[in-house]
Amino acid sequence: MLLSIEQIIKQSTQRLEHSSDSAKLDVELLLAHSLNKDRTYLFTWHDKIVAEENVTVFNALLARRLSGEPIAYILGQQEFWDLKLHTAQHTLIPRADTETLIEWVLELADQLPESAHVIDLGTGTGAIALALANEFPHWQVQGVDLVPEAVALAKSNAILNNLERVQFFQSRWFDQVGIGGNHDSFDLIVSNPPYIDPLDEDSNLHYYNQFSIKAPTDYIKYIMLVMKEFSLNQRTQKVVIWGNMTKKSEHFKLFTKYIGNIGFGPRPSHLKFNYHFDELADQQYFDLFSVFLCD
Numbered sequence: 044m045l046l047s048i049e050q051i052i053k054q055s056t057q058r059l060e061h062s063s064d065s066a067k068l069d070v071e072l073l074l075a076h077s078l079n080k081d082r083t084y085l086f087t088w089h090d091k092i093v094a095e096e097n098v099t100v101f102n103a104l105l106a107r108r109l110s111g112e113p114i115a116y117i118l119g120q121q122e123f124w125d126l127k128l129h130t131a132q133h134t135l136i137p138r139a140d141t142e143t144l145i146e147w148v149l150e151l152a153d154q155l156p157e158s159a160h161v162i163d164l165g166t167g168t169g170a171i172a173l174a175l176a177n178e179f180p181h182w183q184v185q186g187v188d189l190v191p192e193a194v195a196l197a198k199s200n201a202i203l204n205n206l207e208r209v210q211f212f213q214s215r216w217f218d219q220v221g222i223g224g225n226h227d228s229f230d231l232i233v234s235n236p237p238y239i240d241p242l243d244e245d246s247n248l249h250y251y252n253q254f255s256i257k258a259p260t261d262y263i264k265y266i267m268l269v270m271k272e273f274s275l276n277q278r279t280q281k282v283v284i285w286g287n288m289t290k291k292s293e294h295f296k297l298f299t300k301y302i303g304n305i306g307f308g309p310r311p312s313h314l315k316f317n318y319h320f321d322e323l324a325d326q327q328y329f330d331l332f333s334v335f336l337c338d
Contacts, residue, residue, distance in 0.1 A: 045098070048074065049089040055105055062109055069114050070105070076118055077101035124174040128200045133192040137170040141235050145174050148233065155230050157181050164216055164234040165189075169197030169209070171233055176209045187214035263301055270302075278303035 046054070052070050059066040075082050077100040078093070093101075107117050115121040115136040121128050123137040124145055130136055159182045163172035166186030176184040186209060188194050197211040214220055270280060281304045298305050 045092050045095065047090050047092055048085050051093055051098070051101070052085065055101075059105070059109060062111065069108055072114060072118060073104045073108065074101050077104060121168075123168075123170045125177060126170070126173055126200070126204050128168045128170055128173075129196060129203065130168060131192065131196055133190055134167040134196055137168055141170065142174075144171060144233060144235060145178070148175060148231070149178065151231075152179065158183060159230040160228065161185070161231045161233065162187065162220065162229045164232065165236045166197050166211060167193050167235075169200045169211060171235060172197070172209050172211070173200060173204055173206050175233070176206050177204065184208075185210045185212070185220075187212060187216070187220065189213065189215050263297055267301060280304060281306070 051074060052067070055070040055074075056067045059070060063069050071082050071085055074093075075085055077097050078084065104117055108114060113136055115130045116132060119130055121130050121137050124142055128137060159179070161172075161175060161182050161184045163169075163175075163184070163186040166172050166188045169186050172184050172186035176182060186197055188197065188211075191213050194211050194213045201207050201209050201211065212219060266282060270276075270282075282302055
């Protein structure tokens with residue numbers, strides 16, 4: 044028996060609500076995608092009967108979501124800032140939290156040249172680089188990623204958003220920067236490095252947006268690994284961390300012992316994760332979603 048849009052949404056939401064915190068929204072997005080319509084169509088034509096071929100497509104997509112696959116991978120796209128971006132399995136899904144980095148840059152923009160040179164390290168989908176280029180048309184923005192498929196995806200997103208002036212190329216951090224006519228000095232360096240294991244002894248840096256902290260030394264080791272990877276002087280390079288720390292704590296002593304120019308800023312109120320380094324519980328998690336470096 045064929046069902047209406049409203050009936051499909053109701054029944055499918057009940058199936059999905061144990062697997063997703065946004066079950067109704069997920070169902071609406073999947074159904075709209077199956078019908079090649081936007082969500083407004085679902086509300087306007089809620090009593091319209093859905094054709095069998097569309098139901099087949101929708102059920103296949105719903106099965107993927109029930110298995111735990113992220114909605115952005117299923118749909119192949121994600122909204123970020125004012126942009127619509129293609130997504131793929133070889134890049135991380137742009138997250139709303141990362142938009143905080145864009146907001147931070149907006150606050151600092153008046154300190155930068157009108158035609159600032161900017162690079163986004165580990166660009167992935169190109170979200171950060173493209174958002175900044177969209178906000179600041181006169182900026183010269185580049186994005187690099189080690190993964191060639193990510194570079195290709197970022198380029199396609201540049202075309203999708205009419206931002207072809209942003210340069211994307213493959214590079215392991217700065218290895219290929221300045222080669223072939225690419226700019227080699229920057230007014231602003233931004234990065235949302237996807238993920239690091241702070242206990243990894245490998246010389247190659249591995250990033251994790253969330254990582255386990257069992258002791259303050261773990262977090263210090265993480266920062267030192269980042270600075271080593273970027274060839275930054277740990278005694279002179281300014282490092283700012285969102286969080287709280289008292290100068291009398293053992294943690295503060297360790298930070299200042301190994302990192303010469305470190306400061307702590309207040310956590311933005313809209314961010315959900317907590318930073319309080321004086322109260323490190325066993326297996327507490329910190330979410331380092333951005334590294335912001337600027338000489």
